[in-house]
Amino acid sequence: MQERIVAMLIRASEKGQHYVSGGDMAKELGISRAAVWKYIESIRKDGGKVQAAPRRGYRLANPGDLLLEGAVQVETATIGRDYVYLSQVDSTNSEARRCIRAGCRDGLVIVGEDQTAGRGRMGRSWYSVPGKNLCFSVVLFPEGLPINQASLLTPLTAMAVYEAIVKVTGLPVELKWPNDLMLGGRKLGGILLEAGGETDRLRYAVIGVGINVNLAEVEIPDILADIATSLYLAGSKLVPRRYLLQEILISLDAYYEKHLTYGPGPMMAEYRRLCSTLGQRIEFLWQGQTMSGLATAIEADGGLVVRTSSNNTLILRSGDVHCL
Numbered sequence: 001m002q003e004r005i006v007a008m009l010i011r012a013s014e015k016g017q018h019y020v021s022g023g024d025m026a027k028e029l030g031i032s033r034a035a036v037w038k039y040i041e042s043i044r045k046d047g048g049k050v051q052a053a054p055r056r057g058y059r060l061a062n063p064g065d066l067l068l069e070g071a072v073q074v075e076t077a078t079i080g081r082d083y084v085y086l087s088q089v090d091s092t093n094s095e096a097r098r099c100i101r102a103g104c105r106d107g108l109v110i111v112g113e114d115q116t117a118g119r120g121r122m123g124r125s126w127y128s129v130p131g132k133n134l135c136f137s138v139v140l141f142p143e144g145l146p147i148n149q150a151s152l153l154t155p156l157t158a159m160a161v162y163e164a165i166v167k168v169t170g171l172p173v174e175l176k177w178p179n180d181l182m183l184g185g186r187k188l189g190g191i192l193l194e195a196g197g198e199t200d201r202l203r204y205a206v207i208g209v210g211i212n213v214n215l216a217e218v219e220i221p222d223i224l225a226d227i228a229t230s231l232y233l234a235g236s237k238l239v240p241r242r243y244l245l246q247e248i249l250i251s252l253d254a255y256y257e258k259h260l261t262y263g264p265g266p267m268m269a270e271y272r273r274l275c276s277t278l279g280q281r282i283e284f285l286w287q288g289q290t291m292s293g294l295a296t297a298i299e300a301d302g303g304l305v306v307r308t309s310s311n312n313t314l315i316l317r318s319g320d321v322h323c324l
Contacts, residue, residue: 001029001031001035001039002039002042002043002068002069002070003068003069003070004029004070005025005029005036005039005040005043005070006043006048006066006068006069006070006071007070007071007073008020008025008028009043009048009050009058009059009060009063010060010063010066010070010071010073012059012060013059013060013063014063018059019053019056019057019058019059020057020058020059021056021057022036022037022057022058023057024057025057025058040052040058043068046068046085046087047062047065047066047067047068047087047113047131048060048062048066048068049061049062063242064240064241064242064243065131065240065241065242066242067085067111067113067241067242067245068085069083069084069085071242072085072109072111072242072245072246072249073246074246074249074250074253075250076107076249076250076253077253077257078106078107078140078253078256078257079107079109079138079140079249079252079253079256080107080109080249080250080253081105081107081108082104082105082107082108082109083108083109083111084099084108084109084110084111085111085113086110086111086112086113087113087114088112088113088114088115088116089110089112089114089115089116090115090116090117091112091115091117091118091208092110092111092112092115092118092135092136092137092208093137093192093194093206093208094117095110095112095137096108096110096137096138096139096206096208097194097206099139100139100204100206104139106139106140106141107138107139107140107253108138108139109136109137109138109139109249110136110137110138110139111134111135111136111245112135112136113130113131113135114128114130115128115135118135118210127221127224128210129215129219131214132212132213132214132215132216132219132230133210133211133212133213133214133215133230134209134210134211134213134241134244134245134248135208135209135210135211136208136209136245137206137207137208137209138157138206138207138209138252139204139205139206140153140204140205140206140207140256141203141204141205142202142205142260144201144260145201145202145260146200146201146202147195147197147198147199147200147201147202148301149202149264149301150193150195150197150202150205151193151301151302151317152259152264152267152268152301152302153193153195153205153207154178154179154191154193154207154302155175155178155267155268155271155275155302156252156255156256156259156267156271157191157193157207157209157252157255158175158179158181158191158271159175159255159267159270159271159274160248160251160252160254160255161173161181161189161191161209161211161248161251161252162175162181162274163247163251164244164247164248164250164251165181165211165231165244165248167247167251168239168240168243168244168247169231169235169239169244170235171183171231171234171235173188174274174276175271175274175275175276175277176275176276176277176321176323177275177277177278177295177298177304177321178302178304178318178319178321179191179192179193181211182276183229183231183234184229184234186226186227186228186229187212187227187228187229188211188212188228188229188230188231188234189209189210189211189212190209190210191207191208191209191210192207192208192209192210193205193206193207193208194206194208209248211231211244212228212229212230212231213230213231213232213239213241213244214230214231214232214238214239214241215228215230215232215233216230216232216233217233231244255267264300265300268298268300268302271298272297272298275298277295277304277321277323278295278296278297278298279294279295279296280294280295280323280324281293281294281295281323281324282294282295282306282321282322282323282324283321283322283324284306284316284319284320284321284322285319285320286314286316291308291314292308292309292324293306293307293308293309293314294306294307295321299315302317303315303316303317304316304321
């Protein structure tokens with residue numbers, strides 16, 4: 001019922017009507033006006049800035065930033081058909097795995113406002129501020145996709161996020177191999193892929209995405225001050241998180257459908273064009289030793305080809321790289 005009320009408020013704001021009568025909502029939903037008020041209070045507790053005016057009703061003051069069920073609305077083939085918003089969760093990827101065990105549908109999106117144990121790659125923690133960032137996970141059951149193509153869901157997601165950010169903000173985002181979103185040489189966001197399957201077939205994939213959207217400079221910890229940024233800091237204006245999330249889900253759904261239909265070739269060609277790591281001298285860890293070289297190519301399976309200073313060729317499948 002709360003989801004339907006949120007959808008009514010969003011719909012009114014997008015039509016320019018602003019206020020929705022409590023009586024009209026009660027009549028349409030078949031509940032009392034007192035019940036409507038209780039749901040409005042619940043929406044407020046979940047971050048909805050709902051204003052009330054006598055004889056006019058209720059309106060949302062933050063329609064562009066609300067991430068509740070009913071607010072985020074996309075018309076997609078798979079991704080976002082089912083949507084869950086959690087005001088607090090340990091990790092959206094961990095919740096996604098629990099949902100898989102409980103029998104969720106393909107394309108489920110889980111958004112976490114406050115992650116108490118957010119995770120990045122290689123066991124690292126992911127720092128986030130409630131109300132300022134986007135942290136979400138997508139559950140996929142890619143029928144027929146070979147398990148050796150699971151890693152390609154990372155560059156696929158990176159391109160979808162890149163496309164959405166450029167559309168919403170116009171900012172010059174860069175893609176850094178293997179999973180980082182960069183802006184002005186600083187980290188804007190990252191992607192965490194977790195997958196499982198049989199010997200030759202991928203059974204499920206969980207794609208976690210974290211983006212620093214409206215973080216102010218004082219909200220970035222000192223330890224991250226020189227390496228992290230946000231869309232707000234780069235563009236000097238607040239970014240509506242709901243609009244951005246909707247564009248990401250639409251873009252990700254389109255890339256995913258093309259990947260299933262045409263294979264990874266077209267997608268990887270586009271990723272190579274956008275990846276800022278190519279052509280750069282990089283530093284990386286290889287068999288416990290710090291090495292450097294020139295990033296020359298990205299293979300069909302996503303591996304990064306590096307020509308070392310001793311003219312050897314190595315292929316990195318994972319790990320961190322640092323541009324020199």
